[in-house]
Structures are given as C-alpha cells and as structure tokens.
Amino acid sequence: IIPDRVRIPAYIVVIASLVTVVQLLIQGFLPSLYSALGIYIPLIVVNCIILGRAEAYAAKNGPLESAFDGIGMGLGFTVGLTAIAIVREILGAGAVFGVEFIPEDFRITIFGLAPGAFFVLAVLTALQNKFKAPSATNGSVPKSSLACGGNCMTCSGSACSANHAVLEDLRAKAEAEAAAAKGRKGEYLFTLDQPVYMAFMKYSSRPDLREKMYSLYTSRNTKGEYSNLDNIRRISELRLEIARLLGAKSYADHSLRRTMAKNPEAVYELLDKLRDAYRPALDAEMAELTEFASKLEGKPVQINPWDYSYYSNKLKAAKYSFDEEALRPYFELGNVVNGVFGLATKLYGLNFTPNEKVEVYHPDVKAYDVTDANGRFLGVLYTDFFPRASKRPGAWMTGFKDQFVDENGKDSRPHVSIVMNFTKPTADKPSLLTPYEVETFLHEFGHALHGLLADSKYKSLSGTSVYRDFVELPSQFNENYLTEKEFLDGFARHYQTGEAIPQELVDRLVRSMQYGAAYSCMRQLGFGYLDMAWHTVTEPVSDAKAFEAKALEKVRIFPVDAEGTMISPQFSHIFSGGYAAGYYSYKWAEVLDADAFAFFKEHGIFDKATADNFRRNILMRGGTENPAELYRRFRGKDSDIDALLIRDGIKQPQEAHVARPQKD
Secondary structure (H helix, E strand, C coil): CCHHHCCCCCHHHHHHHHHHHHHHHHHHHCCHHHHHCCHHHHHHHHHHHHHHHHHHHHHHHCCHHHHHHHHHHHHHHHHHHHHHHHHHHHCCCCCCCCCCCHHHHHHHHHHHHCHHHHHHHHHHHHHHHHHHHCCCCCCCCCCCCCCCHHHHHEEEECCCEEEEECCCCCCCHHHHHHHHCCCCCCCCEEEEHHHHHHHHHHHHCCHHHHHHHHHHHHHHCCCCCCCCCHHHHHHHHHHHHHHHHHHCCCHHHHHHHCCCCCCHHHHHHHHHHHHHHHHHHHHHHHHHHHHHHHHHCCCCCCCCCCCCHHHHHHHHHHHHHCCCCHHHHHHHHHHHHHHHHHHHHHHHEEEEECCCCCCCCCCCCCEEECCCCCCCEEEEEEEEEECCCCCCCCCEEEECCCEEEECCEEEEECCCEEECCCCCCCCCCCEECCCCHHHHHHHHHHHHHHHCCCCCEEEEEEEECCCCCCCHHHHHHHHHHHHHHHHHHHCCEEECCCCCCCHHHHHHHHHHCCHHHHHHHHHHHHHHHHHHHHHHHCCCCCHHHHHHHHHHHHCCCCCCCCCCCCCHHHHHHHCCCCCCCCCCHHHHHHHHHHHHHHHHHHHCCCCHHHHHHHHHHHCCCCCCCHHHHHHHHHHCCCCCCHHHHHHHCCCCCCHHHCCCCCCC
8 A cells, every 4th residue: 555665664554553453442342431431532642643653754754745744634534533433422323413414434434444544544645645736836846746737737838839821820919929039030839728729729720730739738748757647547546545445446436425426337327328319419510520621621521639629610600600709798797797686586586785884805896685585684695707916717606604503593694705707897898798708607606596595504514515416506507597588688688779689699699509519528428437437447557548548439539549649647627626536527417407497497487486496405405415315306306318418409309208207
C-alpha cells in the first residue's frame, strides 16, 4: 500500500495495529467496561500520538511534503466517529440521526473500523492528495509537484504559430498581437487555452492546421515532464485501495453508495440505454454532415475529429441562419429578472422584495427578502450579475447560510446568492442577454430555490445538500422554460419597440438547440464510460492508452483518430475535480429534469397542483430522504429517457415508449 519512497517507520504501523487489536478485544469481550472506563479517550490519545509521530517524521525527512496534510482528515474522522459512538453507547442504538438514514459506508466505518485503521486510510488519502494537488493558477507547476490538475494547466500553455497567409481567414487580432509581442510580427500565436482552441477549430478553413491543433490539444500530458500517465494510474490504484479498506470491490462501488444510482450496474444501464437510443440519430447526423462537407469542398470528404466543429458550424448556419445575438434585444436584464422571479411567483407563490438595509459585499449586489404567498419570510436572495476585476468568470449559486431548526425550535432561514457575469449596462444601452445567458440565470435560480424553500431540521441535510446525481434536478428543470412561449410572453419584449418575441425566433432557437444533439450526447457518454472504466477496475491498470481505447469503443464516433491522442491525462473532472465515478450524473440529471418537465407539460407548465407537488417533494426535503423515493412520490413512477429523447428531437412524442410502472 505504501510506496518505498514514503518510508513510514515500521514501529508506527505496529503500534497502530496493536491499538486496533486492543480496541476490538475490549469492545468485543468487555463492552460495559469499554463504555464505563471511557476507553475511547485513551485510544484517541494514542492515535494522536501515532499520527503526530508520523507527521513529525515526514516533516523531518521530507518525503511526503505537504501531502501529509491528509493525515488531518484521518484524525478528524477518528475523533468525530468516536464521539458519535460514545453518544450511541449512552443513549442507545438509533439515537443519533436515525441509523437507517446514516449512509451505509458511514455505518460500516463506525462499527467495523477501529481508530488504528484510520491511520492507514489517512496515509492512503495523503498519497492520493499528493497526486491530485490543486492546479497551478499561474500556468506553471514546480518540478517536484506531479499534480494531475497542475499538469493539465501547464500543458495548456503550449502554442502553435503560422504566417499571415495561412490564417488570414481567421482575422484574429488578439493572436496577431500575441505573436508580435514575442517578436513574430506578421504571424499569429494560437495557444491551447480552451476558448482559443475552440474558436480555431470552428473557423479555420485549413484542415492541416486543424489537425495540428487537434493533435497538440488532445495529446497534452501524455509525454515529457508533465505527463500524467503515471499519475492517473496511481490515483486509480490508490482509490481502489481505499475502496477495499471500506469493504467495496471497486472505487465506484464505494462512491456510488451515496447516490441515486447506488451501484455501477445502474450507471451502465443508463449509459447503454442512451447510447443505443442516440446511435441511429448520430449515424444520420454524420451522414448529413459528410454529404454537406463533400458538396462544399467539391470532392469526397471524410469527417475526422478535427473537422467536426468547422463543418458542423457551417451546416448549422446553412440550415437555420440563426444568430443568438439577434435575440439579445428581447432579453433586457431588468425584464429577465422580472420574468425569472415571476416564474417562482406563478409556480410557488413567492415574492421578491428589494431590501436596501441588508449589507452587501459590493455595490453591484442587490438583496431581496423572499416571502411566500402568506407573507412568511423564507430567506434572503443576493444577485451579483456583473463582472469585475476581483471576480472569477462563470456562474454559480452560493449558500452563505443554510436553513436549519435551532435547539429552541426556531426555523433559521437561509441566505443565498446567485452569481453571473453578464455585460454591464452603459449610459446609453441596457444589459442585453443572449438565450444562453438567460438559460444560465434560470439554472442558478433553480439552485437558489432549492436552498430558499428548504425545510429540514439539520443544515447538513438542508437545501442543496443532496446526492450529486440529484442536485442538478431543480436547476436543470428551470432551464426548460427558456423555450416556452407562454413563459417568454410574460417578459421577453424588444427593449426599444416593446414587441413580444416572435414565435418564429423561438422555433429557430429550439431547432438550433436540438442541432447536433446525438453527437453531443455520444461525446458526453464517452466521458461517462471512461470515468466508470477507471473506477470499476479491481486490479491496477498497466497500459493507460489501451485501457482508454477499450473503454471508449462502445461510443466511437470517428473511424480514425490522430496518433498519440488521449482524454484521460487531461480529464481533471475525475482525477482532480471531485467527479470520480460521478461524471454520469450530468446525463442522469438530464433524464430527471426532462421527465419532470414532461409531467408539468401534461398538466400545464404553470399548473399550481403540479408545482406544489414539485415543491413539497423535491425542493423542500433536501437530503432528509432517499431522492429516488422523493422523485417517485412526485412523479408517480421512475424516470425514463423518453422525455429527453423528445426534447432533443431524437423521437417524436408518438414514438415514445409506454412509461415504466413504479418500482417497489
């Protein structure tokens, strides 16, 4: 388990083992003495000594560097679980939180592992942390740090250049300036940063340069100083060891216990169903794209991975002549705020009242008191819409204070923020949003409602504190309203003329969102299959390249690929981003949100009874019940993929299967 270079003194492991044996013997044969003598306390002390000695050794000899901070987790785990065990010993089984809802792996740890075992677990966690240290923010990684996330950041700094004639079709001013700054005036410098790479692949008419950029981008971290091949194999191996310590045969079996899916078999069932459903549509999409490209070039064209974005963009423009920028005038920010807040008013009876007395952290931030239809205070919502120097890009929801019930029975209400980076209004022009930005607003507002409507006793089980494959349901559900004319008519009006958004534009928006749906789905499924492959192994992986190729065979899109390209060495989501054995949850949540919205459409998208049902069973319960049970209670059955297929344009409504009956 412990590599040679770590060199933990043998006596530490021996003492830890002896402590474990002593604890188990006393607990097994003298349970009353175990409780009466407070045997937990000396055991904690001994464990503290053991862990302290190990950390001191590491500090002196330096082989573990900062990775041994992971020991702190083992110590905290020991103290916390021992405290729970003491309370349970005094008050009796079931006294703490209710045994049934304590996750299975947590119960296994409480009753099956002694504090000494946490030493081993902590070492493994420390070693894993060594291989997944945080990404470098400045794009560089010290030679002594072989962090997967850091390496991915470093290799993205690679670049390629070309002369003016080669790339004149791109007219890339920023890239020309970047080249000039490096003494290469008259050329363009294209880095492998994602926005630059995606724009290049979408607009460059040179297939040879697209192939070169693709090869550079997809072979990052596969060789040289910043190769991640050894790192990803080691991370996978360490996660397998952790899973075995906790009684699971693979990391996925361990990790999925606290999800809706529950086990790898359920994940593969979903991935396989989606693959089979989207494969015919993908074949049709690729055939159409090949025919279009061949006509465009005046000769037969084989679509390669580096060709897809270029030809797909041209085909989309030819089919739909759709520019989402043309919809900006209909989405003035003030109107959008009224429309999105108004959605919660129509569905759940909520009211949003600006409160200038609430202290905010920046002048651009606004605070709203949120109340229900009866005037009951539900919480505070903060909106932070515009970019600034100290703010990172993107969009997110944050809970500053979660809902809970205190020891006096008082319901303490939440404080929630939604953060965006919309274009700031000027003196002569308001902030106008694209459809994508409105969709993002709806998404984060869905998360906010999940927090604001929470009704739980414990804040650890309140609001968005739910299983990972369930947490996106409220947010993605909200996104469905973007293409509903009945919703848009309430606020989407041209900021100059007052004209309501035309149905034709809405129809074009829907068709453009469905364009390439099969390709996008198959690509996402590929990531899901690859993630599951790495985390269902029961033996260490020896050849990462061959391993990845086998995992992706089921969802292959292109007949050939460039030599040396891989996904795994750059797959930071699963190796350093918290989605290990969890990437499937994106598609899992999509199936849920499409199925839930289909239920609304059956009764009316603003139907009050359906909305009350959704609020009561989905938005209010947090993590207090199994989400599969909550969803069945709301929907009356398990979800199926038909609603997603219809939304993506893969099937027509009459083609959908008969809904599955509710499971016991």
